[in-house]
Amino acid sequence: MKILVCMKQVPQKDAPLKLNESGTWIREDVSYEVNEPDAYALEEALRQREKHKGEVVVITSGPARAQQVLREALAKGADRAIHLEDDKFVGFDAFNTAKAFAAAIKDEQFDLIFTGLQSDDYGYAQTGVILAELLGWPHATIIMQIEKTDTGVRVKRELEAGYFQFVDMPTPAVLTIQSGINKLRYATLIGIKQAKNKPLRKVTLGEVQSAVGENLQKIEKLYVPQKTKKTEHIEGAPGEIAKKLVDKLRNELRVL
Amino acid sequence: MSDTILVVVEQREGKLNRVSWETITAGQAIAAATGWTLEAAVVGAASVAGEVAAKKVAKVYAVESSKLEPYTPDAFAAALKQFLATHPAKLVVMPHTYQVRDFVPKLATAMGRTVISDCIGFKNEGGKLVFTRQMFQGKLAADVSFTSDAPWFATFQNGAFRGDKAEAGASAAPVETVSVDIADGVIRNKPQEVFKEAKQAVDLTQAEVIVAVGRGIKEQKNIELAKQLADALGGDLAASRPICDSGWLPMDRQIGSSGQTVAPKLYLALGISGAIQHIVGMKGSRAIIAVNKDSEAPIFEIADYAIVGNLFDIVPPLIEEVKKAKAGG
Numbered sequence A: 001m002k003i004l005v006c007m008k009q010v011p012q013k014d015a016p017l018k019l020n021e022s023g024t025w026i027r028e029d030v031s032y033e034v035n036e037p038d039a040y041a042l043e044e045a046l047r048q049r050e051k052h053k054g055e056v057v058v059i060t061s062g063p064a065r066a067q068q069v070l071r072e073a074l075a076k077g078a079d080r081a082i083h084l085e086d087d088k089f090v091g092f093d094a095f096n097t098a099k100a101f102a103a104a105i106k107d108e109q110f111d112l113i114f115t116g117l118q119s120d121d122y123g124y125a126q127t128g129v130i131l132a133e134l135l136g137w138p139h140a141t142i143i144m145q146i147e148k149t150d151t152g153v154r155v156k157r158e159l160e161a162g163y164f165q166f167v168d169m170p171t172p173a174v175l176t177i178q179s180g181i182n183k184l185r186y187a188t189l190i191g192i193k194q195a196k197n198k199p200l201r202k203v204t205l206g207e208v209q210s211a212v213g214e215n216l217q218k219i220e221k222l223y224v225p226q227k228t229k230k231t232e233h234i235e236g237a238p239g240e241i242a243k244k245l246v247d248k249l250r251n252e253l254r255v256l
Numbered sequence B: 001m002s003d004t005i006l007v008v009v010e011q012r013e014g015k016l017n018r019v020s021w022e023t024i025t026a027g028q029a030i031a032a033a034t035g036w037t038l039e040a041a042v043v044g045a046a047s048v049a050g051e052v053a054a055k056k057v058a059k060v061y062a063v064e065s066s067k068l069e070p071y072t073p074d075a076f077a078a079a080l081k082q083f084l085a086t087h088p089a090k091l092v093v094m095p096h097t098y099q100v101r102d103f104v105p106k107l108a109t110a111m112g113r114t115v116i117s118d119c120i121g122f123k124n125e126g127g128k129l130v131f132t133r134q135m136f137q138g139k140l141a142a143d144v145s146f147t148s149d150a151p152w153f154a155t156f157q158n159g160a161f162r163g164d165k166a167e168a169g170a171s172a173a174p175v176e177t178v179s180v181d182i183a184d185g186v187i188r189n190k191p192q193e194v195f196k197e198a199k200q201a202v203d204l205t206q207a208e209v210i211v212a213v214g215r216g217i218k219e220q221k222n223i224e225l226a227k228q229l230a231d232a233l234g235g236d237l238a239a240s241r242p243i244c245d246s247g248w249l250p251m252d253r254q255i256g257s258s259g260q261t262v263a264p265k266l267y268l269a270l271g272i273s274g275a276i277q278h279i280v281g282m283k284g285s286r287a288i289i290a291v292n293k294d295s296e297a298p299i300f301e302i303a304d305y306a307i308v309g310n311l312f313d314i315v316p317p318l319i320e321e322v323k324k325a326k327a328g329g
Helices: A036-052 A064-076 A087-091 A094-104 A127-135 A189-195 A205-211 A238-251 B019-034 B046-053 B073-086 B098-110 B220-233 B241-245 B311-327
Strands: A002-006 A009-011 A032-034 A055-062 A080-085 A112-116 A139-148 A152-158 A163-170 A173-177 A200-203 A217-223 B004-009 B037-043 B059-064 B091-095 B115-125 B128-135 B140-146 B152-156 B175-179 B190-196 B209-213 B236-239 B266-270 B287-292 B305-308
Touching: A002 A036, A002 A127, A009 A064, A032 A036, A032 A064, A036 A055, A036 A064, A036 A112, A036 A139, A036 A173, A055 A064, A055 A087, A055 A094, A064 A080, A064 A189, A064 A200, A080 A094, A094 A127, A094 A205, A094 B098, A112 A127, A127 A139, A127 A173, A127 B098, A139 A163, A139 B073, A139 B098, A152 A173, A238 B305, A238 B311, B004 B019, B019 B037, B019 B091, B019 B115, B019 B152, B037 B046, B037 B073, B046 B059, B046 B175, B059 B073, B073 B098, B091 B098, B098 B115, B098 B152, B115 B140, B209 B220, B220 B236, B220 B266, B220 B311, B236 B241, B287 B311
Parallel strands: A002 A055, A002 A112, A055 A080, A080 A200, A112 A173, A139 A173, B004 B037, B004 B091, B037 B059, B059 B175, B091 B152, B115 B152, B209 B236, B209 B266, B266 B287, B287 B305
Antiparallel strands: A009 A032, A139 A152, A152 A163, A163 B190, A217 B140, B115 B128, B128 B140
16 A cells, blocks of 8 residues: 655644734744644554555655654654645645645555645645545545555544544545544654655655646735633632632632 | 525535524625625435525525435535536535535535635625634634635634524525436445444533543643542533543543533633634533633633633642532532
C-alpha cells in the first residue's frame, strides 16, 4: 500500500496570536506544531504500512518552517517527504492548496491519501474532499477505522451524536482522519537520526503555478471576536476564589 | 428575476434534522438583508418537503432519485450539481453537519466553485456579502467574501441561528418535485447500516451539574481531582475530546460535536480551552464556570464566571469549600 499523508503546520494551541498590520492574517512569529488530526493520519498510515507493507509519503505546503512537520514525520517512520515551499502557500484557499498538491503528485501512484479531518488554523475541513474530486477518486470523511479488503478498503465513518457507519469503497481513495483513531507514537532517537538521510523533495511555487488559480474566497478581515456574553472574573488567592465560587453556586446558581 | 438563495435542508431516513430550521432562519435573514428570493431544497425523502413548505420560503424543491438513499457523497453531489444547472442560485446555504462536510466541498469543486464553511454569521456590507467564521479554534474571527462567480456555497455552524425563529409562511409554499438522473457507476461507496456503539452507558443530557476536564488536567491520574469535585457537587464527570481520545475517560463522557450535547444548570470547565467542536456541545448550559490558565482561551468567551489560574491550585480548596457548604446545610 502506497499512502500519501497531507500534513499542515499550525500555530501551537496555546500560542498567543497577534494580528498583522493589515489585519488579514496573524503575525508569523509564533510557535508552530503539527495539526493534531494530521498526526493521527500519519500514525494510521504507518500502521497500515506495518500491516500491508508499502510506502508512506508525507506532503506539506508552506514556508521553510513547515519542513519541521515533515522532519518529525520522517523521524516517526515516513519513508520520504514532499515540501511545497513558499510563503505564499499560507494564503492559499483549500481549493488552491488541493490543486497544488494534485500537481505535485501527478507522477505518483498512491492507493490512499490521508488528511486530518480539519486544520486547527482555518478549520475549513475541505482540502481532502476537494483533492479527491480533483483526482476523480472516491472519498470518505471523519474516519475512525480502516481495513484493507479485496477490492479496496472498509472504513468506519464517525457520524454525529455517537453514531457510526461502515463504508466499503474502492481504492485509490482519499480518507479524512479523525483524532483518536489510534494511539500516537513518539519518534525514537534512531528514527530521528535516520530521518536526516531520507529523501525530501522540494517543490517550488513555480512548478505548480500553472495548476493553481486565483483564490475563490478572500479573508477581508481577521479580528479578535467581540464578546457577546458578560463574563464575571473571579480573582484572588485560590482559597478566596473557592469561597467566592461557593457563594455564587449557592446564591446565584442555586446548585448547592 | 431576482437572485435566489437556496437552503438545502438535511434529512436522515426521512426525518428532518432539527438543525435545518436554523439554516432556514439564516436563509430568511440573508433574504431580508439582500432582497433576494429564498427557496429550499430537500435531497431525497420528499416526505419532509411539506414540513419545510410551512415556513416562509418562496418554493420548496424535492430533489428525487432512487439512488439518493442511502446517503453517499457521490450521489448527493451529482444530484445537486444537476439541480443547480437547471435551477441557478446565487447562494446555496446548508448546515455545517458531518453529512454536508462530506459532500459539499466535492459539489463545489465539481462546479469550479468554493464553500465558506462553518460560518457563524453574515453581514451585508454595502451590497457585498461577507460571512463570519471562527479561525484558530475560535481565538480569532474572520470576515470572508467570495471572489468567484455564483453559485456561492456557505455552511452555518450548529447554533449560529435559532431554529425556533424560523418564520412561518402566510400560506404553504408550493412544492415541486425535480427528478435527477444519476448514472450507474457514479456511486462508488457502499455504505452499511448506521449504528450506535454498544454501550452508551452514561446519559449526560439529563445531568444538572457537569464537571468537565480538558487537556489542562495534564495526566490521567489527575482526573481523580475532577471526580472529587463532581462528587462534592453531586454532578457528573465529562471531558473534551482529547481526554477521551487518550483513553483517560470513556468515549461516552465526551461533550461536543462528536459526543453528547448538554445543557445543565452548571457546566464547570476545568482546563478546557474551548475549541469550537467542544463549545457546540455545551454552550446551551445555563451557567458556565471556566478555569484555565490561558487568559485568552476561547472558553472564556462564553463563560459566565472566569477564573484565570491553575486548576490544581483552585480545585482542592473548592472541593473543601463545597463540602463545608453542604455539611453546613
